[in-house]
Amino acid sequence: MRKIAVITGARSEYGILKPVLSAIQKHPRLKLQLVVGGMHLSKQFGYTINEIKKDGFRVAATFNTLLTGDTGARMAQSAGTGIIQFTKIFKRLKPDIVVVLGDREEPFAAAVAGLCSDIPVAHIAGGEVATGGHIDEAIRFSITKFSHIHFACTKQSAERIKKLGEEPWRVHRTGSPALDTILHALLPGKDELAKKYKIDFRKPYALVIQHPLTLEFGAPPHEMRMTLGALKELDVASIVVYPNSDTYARRMVSDIKAFEKLPFMHAYKNVPFEDYLGLLKHTSVIVGNSSSAIIEAPSFRVPAVNIGPRQGGRERAGNVIDVDYNKEHIRKAIKKALHDTRFLRKVKHLKSPYGDGHAAKKIVDILDTVKIDEALLHKKITY
Template identity: 35%
Template sequence: MVGVLDVPSVPQSKRIYDCVEHSLSVPRDILAITGIRSEYDILYPALDAIQAHEELSAGVVASGGHVADTHGDTISYIQQNGFEVVDSVAYLLRGDDKRMRAKGVGTLVASLTEVVSRESPDILLVAGDREEPLATAIVGNYLDIPVAHIFGGDPVWGNADDPVRHAVSKMTHIHLTACADHRDRLVQMGEHEFRTFDVGNPGLDRIRTVPELSREELSREIGFDITEGPFLVLIKHPLSSERTAAGSQMETTMKALADLSIPTVAIHPNTDPGSEEIIDVLHEYQNYDFVSVHENFERDLFVNLLRYATALVGNSSAGILEAPFLSLPAVNIGNRQTGRTNAGNVVYVDHDVDEIVEAVQRLTDDTRRADLLEQTDTTYYGDGNSGPRIADVLANIDLDTELLVKSNRY
């Protein structure tokens, strides 16, 4: 495959022209970069639609949590889905020192530069606000390869994610937003409308298509009895601005759930600083009868857990972005997710045992639960058909100088 790096010592304008000429080949090669299971599950419907599109082909670079033993080593999961993993990049540095994340980004940029240079894709594809989108946006800009970004324009308060996401938006060339509000925000930030597309949250596609398991089948698969009655799903991530409090915040959460004694399926957090303290607290409670602790789940099992759960508890973005589609209430504990639009299904509480207990009890009451869900907009973040929309955008957008050379509208 011929790419821009095969034309050394050529003026910048000529290099862009060569990139455009290369991109006119069919199929267009789309290279997705993914670093964690939850973000891959957002990318999957887009990759599946790309793979099925006659004018596109898909490849994947797996990094971060996908290649870390502590997070389940999920490369095989990507391969089982039928996607070619063209390379893997290990950049996570052990420890909760906040310097480790910054150093890791540098390692990722250096390694990803070599992979992208070798593969010479037509478009790079990323999602969210973690290290992978940031590193990919840097690499794509310097190598004159357009970057498509899912979930730009989505605000979130309290850590590095918000400025990183918006920085990525200013460096990426194609915006694939989860809702109209996000698209409007990008336009307000100076992004041109011709490069912004409201496609919906692709994570909903898989929710719509995942085969339904019975509660009995689900109980057997996870080794925990949730065949009858209410149960909770717990996912709680650290917040970088409150990293030193991650352990105590998790302890408060677990004390509240222990008081409730409702069967709870707990899932390990992401790889951000503070995650080790959260995992330590989970392990302290793993022998309690009310809780079953897991590193992660395959997407089919996770979706079915959410289908039957009484509530999603913690601070996962799934409570904001995916739970409404399932008419699933969520209890969001603490500041993480503050600033994102609540489609109506989320109850916000502080790290306070009594507040958490009261919120969960509210959602186990059929009448109060129904009142909450009646005001929920189940399609605010999409209708479950985003993947094909993303594939069509990537197949049809003009990969020309206007796309590659960015300028603000103002």
């Protein structure tokens, strides 16, 4: 059997990977080797390795890269220790292919370790652009150059990967696996969500998920404080999900806690991906700077208020209202998303550029059939 090592270090990443993990696990010629660590092993972020095990996936190995600190230096140290740990893990597991997703330091480290160990690396969601104030883009394109197989989510992303000098036969347009869950999974219903998350679906509510930026000069402004302040002024019930463990994340968590006692808001360290999609499906608006406002929200015809430059340049449908870090601008954008009938009519007729909900099958078919030989391992630049 062909052994496929899949890396996950964050809850958001795991939620997107889940259809791929299931498809690998069910495949008669593939063996899943799930490698788990990072935020999944942190109590502060919900210790979500338990969620993974509860979903029926066996963990083949763990890694610990979530170091103490809240700076860019911490991210560099995390990547460095990750390369060492992944090299040891791959030496023990002997995978035939390593699969990584996205643009965090964990997939970066795993891609370096795989490349240097002569193991083909397959990268999901490369070629995407998010130009504003975040290191993600530099890491994402670095992973592309370390990888041997590319699973692009959109046509533009696939073309961008080729423009980086990658040979066209390595690039596959599969769509985003996140849409697989949206279209095929049994999401929790309103009654279950209302009880679990203390939300009244008879009234409008906002789903809030906002991450810090990591390329700003000096300490960034209190972005979360502005967002929650705008929601407070509008008296909109809000479900707030903790940010990823990026630089300045702890300060954002402190700002969330400052609002947590107010009756309009409920905050959660971790929300299982199916629950998150259920909340997104029924929300009146998603607010913050998460890519889920761009990628997943259009499938539910949900308006999005995208704050700041984090998702700048990313392909999007017509559900997004872009605003800067200004409480009054945020307040007006949320009000438009809730009450502007012309805008809401437009949102109801969206088409997502991120695929058809069958990405996992396309990805797994390629993992099964791709020829692992010298041509795959020895990359050639096309210009």
